[in-house]
Amino acid sequence: MDTMNDIRPIIWNEENKELILIDQRKLPAKLEYFTCKTYKDVALAIKDMVVRGAPAIGVSAAYGMALAELENSSTDFIKKAYDELKLTRPTAVNLFWALDKCMDSHKNGISLLDEAKRIHEEDVELCKKIGKLGQTLFEDGDVILTHCNAGALATSAYGTALSVIRFARYAGKNISVISDETRPRLQGAKLTCFELNYENIPVTAISDNTAGFLMKQGKVDKIIVGADRILADYHVFNKIGTYSLAILAKYHNIPFYVAAPYSTFDFENSVGNIEIEQRSDEEVTHIDGVRIVAEGVPVINYAFDCTPPELITAIITEDKIIYPNK
Numbered sequence: 001m002d003t004m005n006d007i008r009p010i011i012w013n014e015e016n017k018e019l020i021l022i023d024q025r026k027l028p029a030k031l032e033y034f035t036c037k038t039y040k041d042v043a044l045a046i047k048d049m050v051v052r053g054a055p056a057i058g059v060s061a062a063y064g065m066a067l068a069e070l071e072n073s074s075t076d077f078i079k080k081a082y083d084e085l086k087l088t089r090p091t092a093v094n095l096f097w098a099l100d101k102c103m104d105s106h107k108n109g110i111s112l113l114d115e116a117k118r119i120h121e122e123d124v125e126l127c128k129k130i131g132k133l134g135q136t137l138f139e140d141g142d143v144i145l146t147h148c149n150a151g152a153l154a155t156s157a158y159g160t161a162l163s164v165i166r167f168a169r170y171a172g173k174n175i176s177v178i179s180d181e182t183r184p185r186l187q188g189a190k191l192t193c194f195e196l197n198y199e200n201i202p203v204t205a206i207s208d209n210t211a212g213f214l215m216k217q218g219k220v221d222k223i224i225v226g227a228d229r230i231l232a233d234y235h236v237f238n239k240i241g242t243y244s245l246a247i248l249a250k251y252h253n254i255p256f257y258v259a260a261p262y263s264t265f266d267f268e269n270s271v272g273n274i275e276i277e278q279r280s281d282e283e284v285t286h287i288d289g290v291r292i293v294a295e296g297v298p299v300i301n302y303a304f305d306c307t308p309p310e311l312i313t314a315i316i317t318e319d320k321i322i323y324p325n326k
């Protein structure tokens with residue numbers, strides 16, 4: 001059941017010493033690549049969401065640190081890169097995890113390119129393990145609803161939530177997927193539908209506000225999402241709309257799963273001190289450059305929300321399935 005997943009959003013070009021990213025802003029219309037030659041290019045790519053998804057942000061940031069070291073290996077310069085990369089996005093803890101790991105390696109005289117490659121390879125293995133373990137929770141014929149994109153595009157390969165779906169399919173289970181469109185940036189419609197369709201995994205797109213009605217009709221068997229940060233008490237920060245879905249799942253008695261590797265866990269902070277990213281008004285007022293909200297109307301645009309543990313059936317990691325309420 002170990003099928004190769006060939007969607008690889010992050011590629012290190014050894015010959016030219018550059019980072020090549022699938023430009024996720026362009027999908028599904030165009031498959032284009034964005035080349036990063038300096039850490040500043042990587043910072044821009046993360047900020048502008050060329051690359052997105054918590055594990056993919058962490059891996060890219062590690063290559064950003066490696067590019068900084070190739071440019072100038074002085075500790076002052078590495079620290080400058082670290083500080084700039086840290087400011088790119090605030091909520092996904094994988095970013096800080098990867099940057100801290102690289103800073104420690106630099107202090108210990110370990111090559112940051114080697115460190116970035118290790119983080120990258122490890123992420124592939126973690127995603128595979130999550131998929132293999134998590135797929136045991138799915139049954140033949142299940143219809144699985146997912147939100148945003150927690151797929152290969154959001155990681156180094158396979159994904160987290162979508163890895164569970166992939167490995168259930170590799171195990172011969174007839175699983176089909178319902179993908180929330182995931183306003184405002186439409187990662188579900190644009191990325192999850194592209195990714196699953198590319199691999200011939202049956203996927204149906206819905207607008208976000210259709211989810212509850214499908215659940216009421218008994219058309220959703222399980223829900224699985226990824227995470228940007230999971231706290232020690234199992235509060236889960238993920239794409240805006242995850243909390244609403246979890247409440248709907250509770251009301252309709254549908255299992256609600258979260259899949260994430262250890263690099264997404266934050267054992268230091270508590271709910272009150274996590275910064276929830278707020279992005280530009282334009283993501284809400286416009287769709288693909290076309291204004292849909294009257295000029296002058298104020299906007300609220302949180303990129304993430306927080307789901308409490310009592311709404312979560314299980315959290316699937318690479319080595320165990322955690323039941324927060326047992």
Ligand SMILES: CSC[C@@H](O)[C@@H](O)C(=O)COP(=O)(O)O
Pocket residue numbers: 052053054055092147148149150151154155159160161187225226227228238239240303
């Ligand atoms: C495996 S990715 C997990 C999460 O990062 C994902 O669900 C998500 O919320 C992505 O948000 P994004 O704003 O697209 O970076």
